[in-house]
Amino acid sequence: MSESQDLRIPVGISRCLLGEEVRYNGGHKLSRFCRDQLSKWFRYVDTCPEVEIGLPVPRKAMRLVATDRGTRVLQIDDDSKDFTDALAGLAEQKKDSLERLCGFIFMQKSPSCGAFRMKVYHPKGHIDSTDGRGAFAEQVMLRYPNLPVEEAGRLMDAPLRENFVTRVFVYQEWRELLRCEPRKKDIIEFHSRHKYLLLARSQRHYKLLGRLLARAGNLSMATLVQRYETLLMDGMRRVAGRAGNTNALQHMQGYLKxxxxxxxxxxxxQLIDSYRKGEVPMIVPLTLLRHYESLAPDYYRRQKLLAPHPKELGLYNEV
Ligand code: SF4
Incomplete structure (x- = not known):
């Protein structure tokens, strides 16, 4: 199947997560969830930055080191071997492919791919800090700050998993809208469908985006698009807790009065309250809200909160 016929969402992924034996020790880090489940909806664009800069498999291990030139990726047994610039430069070389992505799943704890809380070592060997980021992942996140990004290890956590997959679907729909050269009213329509999904995550962003759209008439299209996307994806990054979801569910309930x-x-x-108290998962009140879809106004039926991701993934069964 050609890329253009494949309707799955393009998502970047660290190659070792697909079971390819490209790690420094010749092994892999297969993520069955990524390979067997998410792949039904995500078309993976896999990358092994270390192999792509020309390193062999197997190869010497490397780590992040705090130096007077900033955080560097150095070979552990020979710190004259510095791979930082090559790994960071790869993001520039791959920009045509990276620009098309709607998400990226990185391998955790890798000096190239780790996206969060990486250990950074002092040159003498002890841990200097734990706020590092792999050199390739850092470049990707700097260049595409609104791109949904997650580590495979963190996808084992149900709320983080639900959050990431939702973000990918929202971002893909937003990018699709931009491809069709939208007018301001199309952005307002997009917002109206996503507002309760956003409200569940951040009341602050919900209000800020409402205010932004209220003065859309005074902004150029380019400014509106840039500000809307930044605020939208920043808000969507917040994980929806029970309080936020309950609030959004209650707003939906209001349309059924x-x-x-x-x-x-x-x-x-009673079901929404059971959800609030942690007695049942989100899928329970949501199923009832979906059940009443045919009776509800059009505005209600269009709400993404009712089905932000494929039900086969069961993401609302665990949050
Ligand atoms: S973590 Fe990244 S660099 Fe390391 S083997 Fe996996 S894909 Fe390659």
């Missing part, structure tokens, strides 16, 4: 009888309303109120 006139169409449900008192018994149905009481059942819905």
């Amino acid at each position: 006139k169409v449900l009888n008192s018994e149905q309303k009481a059942e819905l109120v």
